[in-house]
Amino acid sequence: MKTAHTFPWRRNTIWMVMLAAWHGMSAMAAGATHNVTPPDAATIEQQWVAANHPYDAARQAILAQTQKTAWQGPMQPDWQSLTGHTTPEWYRDAKFGIFIHWGVYSVAAYKGEWYPRHIYERTGEYANYYQHQITTYGPMPQMGYKDLIPRFKAEHFDPNAWAALFREAGARYVVPVAEHHDGFAMYDSKLSDWTAVKMGPHRDVIGALAKAIRAQGMKLGLSSHRAEHDWFYEFGRSFNSDVNDPRYAALYGPAHPGISAKGEDGQEVDWTFVSDAYLNDWLARSSEIVQDYHPDFMYFDWWVGQPRFHQALAEFAAFYYNQAATRGQGVVLSYKNNSMRPGTGMLTIERGQAADIREQPWQTETSISPDSWGYAEGDTYKSPDELVQLLADVVSKNGNLLLNIGPKADGTIPEQAQNILRAIGQWTHANGEAIYGTRPWHRFGEGPTQVAAGTMQDTKTKPYTADDFRFTTKDGRLYIIQMAWPSSGHAWIHSITPSMKVKSVTMLANGAAIPVDQRVDGLHLTLPAQPTGVHVYVYRVDMQQDASETLRKGGDASKS
Template structure:
């Protein structure tokens, strides 16, 4: 079964040839590197376990808590039970959220948020940049960026106010990225934002500020991938091979796959100890911060997680059932269908999905985390994407990447505020809406699937997306017609229209109906808008998507 598309694994497997080729083409430059090149994945994992041994009592206590309460609610820790999950109403109604990639990788601000991995991948631009800028990885490794991550201008309240102004209804910061640095206060690591770097509980501060603005709070966990993320450093003289750094760099076992596109054929070593630690760390976040949403990146689809995931999901879903429900986002194929909420990364669906889903994309054109000289998507692009996704029963989670000092780039702020201004006027057609019997009409076809969101051609004035709510039909026009006249072909005479209004100002829009559709005579082109919403009243009850 196709479990993952090439773009991620192509990055993940970059510059990791077979061991014999490494020995031939990259002879060890020190005894440390020579030893690392011959150490088995099991031995590398044991080195990490040894470095993390002092956290064993706390880990054991959390796992006992999970075991004792995993079935305290409507769910059991098995896939048959978990397929009874449904996303909660608050999430289905929210439509628009903010994603935040912020961490130590914001310090080098080069390439992408995968700098932490690629700086150890020989032959990459990040590797060359690192050596030229900071020196060899044996003397200056990723760990040495941590003291530079001071977050001196971080203001959780200001961030939350901006996100509220942007029209977001939920916010999801990354609690731990692939780099293994926890942005929260953990009892299971010394490499946290409380103990090093910012010396503050970033996740705790954001949780309070975001909820204080009336939004829901979630977290993103990329801990699973950390098992192998620094493996490139095993193959030359780098600080990854120093046992003193094993707690931060993790096992760093070779991440190898027979086929880039088929995760089921991945034979990367994953120990039970790593799975237990992943479960404990995720449960710790649940118990300490009570997130309303958890977003998992793709590698939890690795077969070794299959027996651990049901325990975590049952524990979390049952905890969420005591309040107004929680969400787990997963990537295509990682869960049995129905056991969570599907996320299409940087992509769209070509039709209405039977259950609620989500797409996530970055406001930045080059990265999820902050990189210097980046550019940003236009408000029009994001608003059109939002309209398309919502018409198909989905949510949009839009990512931003703050600078290491905690400031949000002005270009990102400007786009967020423009989106918020549009939603303030037109949000009636977005928030708490439901799909119509068709999602839309027009000549522009969306390219479906992951990593396709920028491949769709620009929309035109003939492209409409439909939503329903408050007993009304909303037609969202993704352009303005040259002659101020337009026909909505999908609205047939069988659906007798009694009134059409321009939602922006409530003004009446003259119309006629015939077998070719609903013909609108529009007012002069509104200034400064990106999509135009018509509120349509029908004589008979709406026929909505099943």
């Protein structure tokens, strides 16, 4: 008989000593030029706990409900029990979603969403952030990240216009970031005063988006990156910055130093301190999002894989799945790398792809920009061709594409981003039959271009050619997706053999019937005039009845 796991509010003395020593060394280095001694580790923890004291009652109430729900339902908060979860069909059918990184960091519009961390790095690779901050907004400690919040007004934010654009692009679900590493909540939280409701826009941004997204018939996802907040502002501890001011501890968080070392096996081990108090707070904030907004999809960033989060993450997963079950809601919880046990959630590969068909549904998330997730002035953008090719490749391998955009601080979406989304929408409107509701064939595709598989590889794949094809199936039909237009006007697909008995081939973009020649060496198509728009082309293959049955049984290589 298992009992509920609790997280008492206590400090780990050994860790406190280690962190105090680290901060002592930092103080000597900083004091040489600034004559400043940052607070020691114990003081840091005390200040953070004290800053969060006003929310104790609300936190405990949320945690009590979380634990009750986690232990009363089809799932329990252990990894074996959680393998009973299956990915809902709505997600498997959706294929394409929109991610939104929008927050206070959009004010600076300088190189993206990690701006709040890097402005406290005075030397090294990111020193230009610090220089930009003090030149633009003023010296530290008088000015810091907190001082950008009043400038985040979102005066032109129109959630209905956003949702309509995403639907026009062909998205079936939308995932706004509810809180990024910076610790500023874009939703109406009972656990913080540093929220978009109480500061900045003075509006429940997530609540407004949730209503607009669902009104467009799309599913709502929400993203929390709060786990990383434990260390995000660590560089502000090394000199006289506002990160060390206890008045702002509730915003800047513990700001513990990131510590890693190699273990006995030679692999890097994360030794960054995470207190029990912080785990309690993380679990309560994550659960609060679910209780208040009932997202269909919950996204966590990579640091929930840190060992200290494992039990809290299991408790959250059981809570999330069980509360959704009471409403008959099929939900998705994503994870990265090895953060969760396979089968307990849905794997997502950041800015990367899979080399082949994965048995379990999966996702890649990437940004419309190759460089940033949040809005940045002078940013570059990927082409609609590149993004549709990525969509086709991912879907052919049993995955979904979550495509990110970064709105401006005033609430407008950059015009170039809008144009790209509309171009993708024109393609999905004409060719979506080969994407939505499909499943993989027995092979994902063919062609000379090799995908650079794995995390952070999205700009390393070479350009696709007219000899690269991807395959999907639905309702006994096979869909051929050609990644570029052949100058010869001829397509040759090796994987379709004469035994498949093709009845007809139709180009989806214009409904044109394609002349077919089935030979021993594959299927040969004589193509019509090149359609306009995105340069990715789809052909629907109808089989003779017996071949259609063979395709239906053997073509779906995926399993829930």
